[in-house]
Amino acid sequence: MEQIVISGTGVFTPEQSITNEELVKAYNEYAKKFNLLNKQDIDSGKTDALELSNEEFIFNASGIKNRFVLDKEGILDPEVMHPILDKRSDDQPSILAEMSIKAAKKALDNAGKTPKDIDAVITACSNLERAYPAISIEVQELLGIEGFAFDMNVACSSATFAIQAAADMIRSGSAKTILIVDPEICSGHLDFKDRDCHFIFGDVCTAMILERKDTAESNNCFEIISTKCITQFSNNIRNNFGFLNSAKKSSPLDRDLLFMQQGRKVFKEVVPMVSQLILEHLNEEKIQTDEIKRLWLHQANKSMNDLIGKKVLGRTPEEYEQPNILQDYANTSSAGSIIAFSKFSDDMNKNEIGVLCSFGAGYSAGSIILKKIS
Numbered sequence: 001m002e003q004i005v006i007s008g009t010g011v012f013t014p015e016q017s018i019t020n021e022e023l024v025k026a027y028n029e030y031a032k033k034f035n036l037l038n039k040q041d042i043d044s045g046k047t048d049a050l051e052l053s054n055e056e057f058i059f060n061a062s063g064i065k066n067r068f069v070l071d072k073e074g075i076l077d078p079e080v081m082h083p084i085l086d087k088r089s090d091d092q093p094s095i096l097a098e099m100s101i102k103a104a105k106k107a108l109d110n111a112g113k114t115p116k117d118i119d120a121v122i123t124a125c126s127n128l129e130r131a132y133p134a135i136s137i138e139v140q141e142l143l144g145i146e147g148f149a150f151d152m153n154v155a156c157s158s159a160t161f162a163i164q165a166a167a168d169m170i171r172s173g174s175a176k177t178i179l180i181v182d183p184e185i186c187s188g189h190l191d192f193k194d195r196d197c198h199f200i201f202g203d204v205c206t207a208m209i210l211e212r213k214d215t216a217e218s219n220n221c222f223e224i225i226s227t228k229c230i231t232q233f234s235n236n237i238r239n240n241f242g243f244l245n246s247a248k249k250s251s252p253l254d255r256d257l258l259f260m261q262q263g264r265k266v267f268k269e270v271v272p273m274v275s276q277l278i279l280e281h282l283n284e285e286k287i288q289t290d291e292i293k294r295l296w297l298h299q300a301n302k303s304m305n306d307l308i309g310k311k312v313l314g315r316t317p318e319e320y321e322q323p324n325i326l327q328d329y330a331n332t333s334s335a336g337s338i339i340a341f342s343k344f345s346d347d348m349n350k351n352e353i354g355v356l357c358s359f360g361a362g363y364s365a366g367s368i369i370l371k372k373i374s
């Protein structure tokens, strides 16, 4: 079978960031004002008072300390509580395309490629800015790439499913060298007025170059040994935003048009699903768990990753074996495992094996076994 490699990665990190302390202060101000304004209804039992958030809970429950965002001011303004992004004319680059270009340029440099070498672009992310034209086709145009492009969304597993799709396409001959971008503006689908989830997400964009081993020239290439993707329907992570919203007479302010989850249930159901997926995948490839030098896991919750790591390796992983970026970036949906891979793979030795694994809404989970080859 044709050998396919990831020959370059890139991460675009927004300049602005928000600490837990800043986030909690803004939320608590909002909650106190809400309670004051609705005092009568709260006293009569018509409305529930909002409880306050706190930093200790957030760090202990999730491992998150900080998140990068495209707009800090709007999120931290108790009168606004969402990012305020500039409205652009159709002649200007879209925000997703703009951040994709920044990450793509880094990945191209890292792989030693130029846009002329690329013949397909996949934008894989949880939230697309518009229905059409595809963001990927705009990225293709902005970079001057010939060939074809398309968008895909498998929520937090978008990037790993895109790796599988791209590797299969290169193997089948429909493309030679593929650029994957994962622009995630998670602050746009998060309800910062909801104490249970206001701390979860951050913004970022990752990019990867995939090609045949015989065309790859970079000195940080990982061969894709194999991919295994699974899905299983669940309503425990859901967002009802969609093109039928106005036809269904939804108000743009309806709570279900933003991210919603049953965090506890997700935790309980996804940990066994993902551990089993990785173990089955390794078994199918006849790879022993003691051969695994690194686990680049989806970054949603530190305790969840610690548990998955322990189930897969049969012992508590060392910190360097299972890098976390959650404390700095929070959950960045499909980009999280790619950030971990991009930042913690240079030091691996030739022939060492690692597993890149995403999991999230759908449910969906993707396991990619990688071997460092240069």
Ligand code: COA
Residues within 6 Å of the ligand: 052, 053, 054, 057, 058, 061, 062, 156, 195, 196, 197, 199, 237, 261, 262, 263, 264, 266, 267, 300, 301, 304, 331, 333, 359, 360, 361
């Ligand atoms: N500050 C203080 N207390 C808070 C709080 C906050 N910001 N948010 C929730 N709480 C309270 C809850 O109201 C609850 O109170 P109760 O016990 O009186 O009912 C208590 O803290 C525990 O809340 P719970 O939601 O059960 O916490 P948790 O330990 O499950 O942690 C998550 C919440 C979301 C961090 C955790 O469930 C998680 O990460 N799950 C996996 C999610 C995931 O992977 N999703 C994929 C998304 S892509």
